Amino acid sequence: MTRASSLLGERAVYVVGIGLHPYGFPSETPYVQLGLHAVREALADAGMHWPQVRSAVVGTAALGMAAGRVMLRHLGSTGLEVLQVENASASGSTAFRIACLQVASGEHDVVLAMGVDKFGDGRRAVLKDGLTPLSPTANVPLVKFALLARRCMRDYGLTIEDMARVAVKNHGNAARNPYAQFRKPRTMAQVLASALVAGDLTAMQCCPRGEGAAAVIVVSEDALRRLGVPRERAVRVLSSVASSEALPANDAPALVELVRTSSAAALAQAGIGAKELDIVELHDAFTIEELLYTEAVGVCDAGEGALYVARGDADIGGRCAINPSGGLIGMGHPLGPTGIGQVAEIARQLRGEADGRQHPGARLALAHMIGLGSVAVAHVLARA
Structure with a gap:
């Protein structure tokens, strides 16, 4: 099959670090603790330090405004770009897509994509659209x-x-x-x-709602070589x-x-x-x-x-x-x-x-x- 044209085809993008906080039922653990656990695990997995990350894209559906910056400042204020994304169940996937495109475009060469959430109030925009539902x-x-x-x-x-x-x-x-x-x-x-x-x-045929965090670090080909990440542990x-x-x-x-x-x-x-x-x-x-x-x-x-x-x-x-x-x-x-x-x-x-x-x-x-x-x-x- 012929590969369709895309930025990712022109400039290689790799996942080099992964980290998660185990998913679980709602608890009293602050979201900051959940998220930082995943980020630190991803940094350690990649053998990197926080100041090397130049952009962070945070996916969340239930935490509210500025959750990303509030959380990440605990790792140190380095001046990096911080974006926050909400796209319902696809919030994290969308954050990952933006991170990949930032690297593929040459805007940044080391980007963190992460998702973090707690249960929240679960209120959806469709319930606020001013229309009377059919049922x-x-x-x-x-x-x-x-x-x-x-x-x-x-x-x-x-x-x-x-x-x-x-x-x-x-x-x-x-x-x-x-x-x-x-x-x-x-x-x-x-x-x-x-x-x-x-x-x-x-009940066992339906997914649970809860809390947790996941993080991945995305880099360019140049950054892969510069940072000394073993190629066999990089995923394109x-x-x-x-x-x-x-x-x-x-x-x-x-x-x-x-x-x-x-x-x-x-x-x-x-x-x-x-x-x-x-x-x-x-x-x-x-x-x-x-x-x-x-x-x-x-x-x-x-x-x-x-x-x-x-x-x-x-x-x-x-x-x-x-x-x-x-x-x-x-x-x-x-x-x-x-x-x-x-x-x-x-x-x-x-x-x-x-x-x-x-x-x-x-x-x-x-x-x-x-x-x-x-x-x-x-x-x-x-x-x-």
Whole structure:
């Protein structure tokens, strides 16, 4: 496949440092403590010092104004550029995209991209748009995906067990991830027996909300050499794409079409095909999403999402590991950090450093995140 033109194709961009604060349930821990833990871990991983960072892009959805500067000044006031980004679930992914483009453009050669969040008040702009909703649940994501799951069961023959199998896989992956919010493997019986929350979706088929932080350091080729970072621990960013929902030309759900078009654009920009991917980290806030999005990305053929999981193709060690971190369902979904956490997991996997959950021979990966609105942000990364 021919690589589409992009800044990232003209100027190499690398992830060289990763760090996380474990995701968890809401606590009294200040967000500053969560965020600085992740940043310090990323700096140590890269073998760098804070004054070497020339820009910081902070993704957060619930903390309020100026959270980034308030937090980062505790590392020292160095005069660096600080940006704060809110893009719902895609806040961290958007922060990472901006960091990559800053490096690719030559604006900066060492940039921190991070996400941090605590639970917050959860109030969304759609609830303040001045319009009377069609129903009290019209803007509730849980209800939206429960209805989508019911539609797929009716039209495509999906079963409750098909969806539950995704949760079993992702809880199992999360049990091997020291940064995950849920650290216990779950059986099919446990997933199906957990409380019904909407339609056919049980509690263990839905992601938790909580808190946490994730950070990555992005550098140019020149900075990679100047800083002496071992090339084998650098992960190259091949593409970065952002888009929003459009009206589909067919009867497919608009969100599924958004995943299809955005992932296709990211893969084209990287010059690879979907079936070349070894790892995909994607938005699985509800189990039905992973089944539909795996097909939409093209990792498996249309109509084969459930079979792909049932055969073990989506397992760590399978054809393409889907959400080896545990995904949103197992690792957690604190919003701001989620997309950065995906990139950190992919970098760890591509380096061969994901102890206890390493996907063998991983060399190409896709990080794909969607956010309310709906928006999509996708990145393809490769082992250097």
